[in-house]
Amino acid sequence: MSKAAITRLFAAALVSVVVGSIIGVVAWIAGITGGGVTIGGSQLIAVNGASLAGVVLWLILGWALVGVGALGAVASWIAALLNTAQLEDHTWFIALLVLGLFSLGWIAMFAYIFAGPDGSRPQSAPAPAVL
Numbered sequence: 001m002s003k004a005a006i007t008r009l010f011a012a013a014l015v016s017v018v019v020g021s022i023i024g025v026v027a028w029i030a031g032i033t034g035g036g037v038t039i040g041g042s043q044l045i046a047v048n049g050a051s052l053a054g055v056v057l058w059l060i061l062g063w064a065l066v067g068v069g070a071l072g073a074v075a076s077w078i079a080a081l082l083n084t085a086q087l088e089d090h091t092w093f094i095a096l097l098v099l100g101l102f103s104l105g106w107i108a109m110f111a112y113i114f115a116g117p118d119g120s121r122p123q124s125a126p127a128p129a130v131l
Contacts, residue, residue, distance in 0.1 A: 001079045003118035009079065010109050013072030020065025027058035077105045080112050086119035 031037055036052035039045055077100050084093040092112065099108035 001083060002120045003080075003083060003113075003116065006076050006079045006083060007113050009072055010076035010113060013069045013076060016065050016069030016072060018069075020062045020067075020069060022062075023065065024059055024062030027055050027062060030058070031055035073106070073109070077109055080109065080116070083119040084112075084116065087117060092116050 031052055032039075034051050034055070035048055036055050037045065037047055077096065081093060081096050081100075084090070084096060087093070096105075096108045096112060099105055
């Protein structure tokens with residue numbers, strides 16, 4: 001997979017996570033302000049099922065988008081690992097692997113997208129030095 005395809009996959013995953021998070025937060029706020037959940041009063045917490053049903057559907061949609069985005073981000077990380085494993089210098093591969101295993105894969109992916117090499121392209125040999 002080329003670096004351009006990996007970049008598109010990671011960008012789509014990032015957009016999916018952000019949009020899903022926004023939908024989830026807005027649905028949660030709508031559930032609280034729309035009377036789906038009432039805090040206080042004679043009961044500590046009261047739930048109105050009729051007004052909460054729509055909110056739950058939006059929450060499920062938001063969670064699904066976040067989940068799909070997370071899977072896409074992991075797929076792009078694995079593709080970047082496979083791409084950099086083809087290089088002679090394994091510095092990028094090791095950096096992506098270690099940061100990903102320590103749950104900092106998003107930092108590694110941003111670095112790879114902006115500065116990383118493309119292992120799917122043939123590496124050009126350095127020009128011979130003329131003495």
